[in-house]
Amino acid sequence: MKEIRLNAFDMNCVSHQASGLWRHPRDRSDQYHTLQYWTDLARTLERGLFDALFLADVLGIYDVYGASPDAALRNAAQVPVNDPAMLVTAMASVTRNLGFGLTATLSYEHPFPFARRISTLDHLTQGRIGWNIVTGYLNSAAKSTGKAQQSSHDARYEIADEYMQVVYDLWEGSWEDDAVRRDRTSGVFTDPLKVHRIRHDGKYFTVDAIHLSEPSPQRTPVLFQAGASRRGQQFAGTHAECVFIAGPSKEIVRKTVASIRGQAQIQGRRSDEPLIFSLLTIVTAPTHEEAWAKYEDYKQYISLEGAxxxxxxxxxxxxxxxxxxxxxxxxxxxxxxxxxxxxxxxxxxxxxxxxxxxxxxxIGGMGVTIVGSPTEIADQMEAWMEETGIDGFNLAYAVTPETFENIVDLIIPELQKRGRYKTAYQPGTLRQKLFGRGDRLGNTHIAHESRFHKVFEKIGQVQTVSGTFHKL
Structure with a gap:
């Protein structure tokens, strides 16, 4: 039986997927701007052996409704929203195994400083960082960064493909594994001959630089992606190690899973190589009656305008x-x-x-919300696994931290009793924990082409190696 994998799904804001439930007397999401909210959550998730906390993000405000930001502001509809990257090191400091899937929009930041930020987080978490690659979908984000409107859907993915080439070169190709010597006797910290200048002159990006960070435990973070369109699935098949999907029925999710796995095969990867997580919200209590009473209680607080x-x-x-x-x-x-x-x-x-x-x-956005006792919830989770081909779930909350505490205290023991959930973390980085094949990306991934197989300008000399991406 396939092990069920779990990520928690949250956002550095108040109302993430559950519209209006910030008003519930037991909800603490309005404390999102405090470190204790996040460190407490991280400890809870690690106690439940979650693979990762998946942090969503947007760079714009939801102003389509009524052609105004007013409804978003009234309802705290993903605003105010703070930078999720700032949370990671604090949560990493109180945990040892929990991974962190950081959403970062590549449309509004040059790849050179972004690559350094991710390498820094991978160092500080000892290899527990993942990147959810998004291109954005709000025109307000484009306008906020000086553009008249966002690029077209497919153009954003064309930009994203080139962006990935650049960050792969920086993460995988700029520093050799043994470049850093830390030799106190000779006084040499880094061997200049083992550090390479990346030169990229493309349609969207120009880079002439040495990556500023030494190789981190994973080099490239674990790559998450959540595009549902045909072009998004093609991108996922090429780049993603973990794919986040949402669908209201098993039939829809099953078709999406098959399509993503087919795209991975087209790109020369194994069809089972991407781990696929489906959006799910769980409302549970010790008994069937208590769970449904809790759900009816939650519904009293929903905001239709916010949704x-x-x-x-x-x-x-x-x-x-x-x-x-x-x-x-x-x-x-x-x-x-x-x-x-x-x-x-x-x-x-x-x-x-x-x-x-x-x-x-x-409650739950465009995913599925299931309600019931621990045995009923476990039955439904197993059915989704068997009938759709997913590898696990991204679990959203209705009321936080209550939803996550209920899952840890009630659902996970039931799944463990059935042999469907781990009883301990595996050692190693997030990538090693998820795939068991080492800390670095495998040779079948497109990033492998960035590993010292191109034309590099070394510091102090030029070395020529065959390659495909660099344009000198």
């Missing part, structure tokens, strides 16, 4: 134009059509209204 604010940002549809009882079939664009087509599978005869869509998304 529609997030949905408007995700789909590009201004839901403020529609009444709550209006059928969603009257709302047309590719993003919302895909979402509604997915929901229709749950009940082919149902005509979804705007209000029902908001209530569905208010």
């Amino acid at each position: 529609l604010t997030l949905l408007s940002g995700w789909t590009g549809v201004d839901f403020a134009q529609y009444q709550y009882d209006e059928p969603v079939r009257h709302v047309r664009n590719d993003a919302i059509n895909s979402a509604i087509d997915s929901l229709t599978i749950l009940n082919p005869d149902k005509v979804w209204t705007v209000g029902e869509l908001a209530r569905h998304a208010a």
